[in-house]
Amino acid sequence: MTAILLYLHIVAGAGALVTAGLAIGSVKGGPLHRRAGKGYVLAMLATSASALILSVVHPSPFLFAVGIFSFYLVFSGWRAALIRDGYPRAADHAGGAVMAACGLGMMGWGAVGLVSSGGAQPVILLAFGAIGLSLALADWRDWRRGPVTGPARIVRHLSRMMGGTIATVTAAGVVNLGFLPELVVWLGPTILFTPLIAWWSARTLRGRTPA
Numbered sequence: 001m002t003a004i005l006l007y008l009h010i011v012a013g014a015g016a017l018v019t020a021g022l023a024i025g026s027v028k029g030g031p032l033h034r035r036a037g038k039g040y041v042l043a044m045l046a047t048s049a050s051a052l053i054l055s056v057v058h059p060s061p062f063l064f065a066v067g068i069f070s071f072y073l074v075f076s077g078w079r080a081a082l083i084r085d086g087y088p089r090a091a092d093h094a095g096g097a098v099m100a101a102c103g104l105g106m107m108g109w110g111a112v113g114l115v116s117s118g119g120a121q122p123v124i125l126l127a128f129g130a131i132g133l134s135l136a137l138a139d140w141r142d143w144r145r146g147p148v149t150g151p152a153r154i155v156r157h158l159s160r161m162m163g164g165t166i167a168t169v170t171a172a173g174v175v176n177l178g179f180l181p182e183l184v185v186w187l188g189p190t191i192l193f194t195p196l197i198a199w200w201s202a203r204t205l206r207g208r209t210p211a
Contacts, residue, residue, distance in 0.1 A: 002057060005050045012046035013171060019043055020165040028158070037081070037161070044074040044164055047171075062121060065106050069132045070167035072099040076139065077160030086147025088139075096136040103133030120182035127187055135160075155201045162197050166190055 022036035048071035055064040075095050083089070106129025113122030142148050148156060166189045173185045180188075 002054070005054050005057070009047060009050035009054065012043045012050065013168065016040055016043035016047055016165075016168045017172065020161075020168060023161070024165070037078075040161070040164075041074060041078045044071065044168070047168070048074075061109075062125070065102055065109075065125070066128060068098065068102045069106070069128050070164060070171075072102075072132060072135070073160050073167060074164035076135070077157050077164060080148070080153055080157035080160065084149070084153070086149040086153055088143050092139070092143075096139050099132050100136040103129045103131075103136065105129070107133065120186065123183060124186045127190070131190075151205050151207065155204050158204075159197050159201050162193070166193050 019036045019040035023033055023040055026032040026036060048067050051067040051070075052064060055061070055067060072095060076092075079092055079095070083092070106125045110122040110125030110129060113119070113125065142152070142156075170186060170189045173180075173189065177185050
């Protein structure tokens with residue numbers, strides 16, 4: 001059972017990397033982009049589900065929390081593309097509530113670990129917990145202001161999908177780049193690509209969508 005889940009996790013993760021590359025490299029909104037995006041969401045669903053099950057079978061609260069964080073990025077990005085009227089449904093509020101609770105738990109756990117034992121893992125928990133909580137709170141803030149449509153919806157969709165891609169790249173790095181410092185492997189992709197996402201988002205909101 002464990003071997004099958006692990007094999008599924010690896011295959012789905014590889015599929016997520018391939019489909020993410022196709023979606024990023026194709027014309028946004030075009031047929032290939034939409035098909036690759038759907039494939040990416042399905043691959044990430046399989047990756048996250050298998051990771052969550054494995055973290056329960058072989059107890060690892062750390063990987064369980066990271067799995068929820070990663071999936072929320074893709075879930076919220078997919079929902080932004082799906083809900084064109086910009087009004088959240090029950091599933092969106094439920095996803096935000098799970099991410100907010102998980103983010104608070106990760107931050108609290110990380111703070112305790114940082115004081116008691118130190119090391120890389122508490123820093124990782126604090127960083128990802130803070131990002132996840134801020135995203136969930138930002139969603140609720142935007143929904144209170146009105147429907148999320150137009151450039152704001154596009155920014156939410158692609159920025160969250162890119163966040164999910166960063167999580168996928170990070171997972172691949174954790175498996176294959178063990179010779180690097182733990183913090184570099186876990187936080188390096190986020191530090192490297194987040195400014196690029198912020199730049200792209202700002203241009204899109206001003207009506208100047210980059211290629």
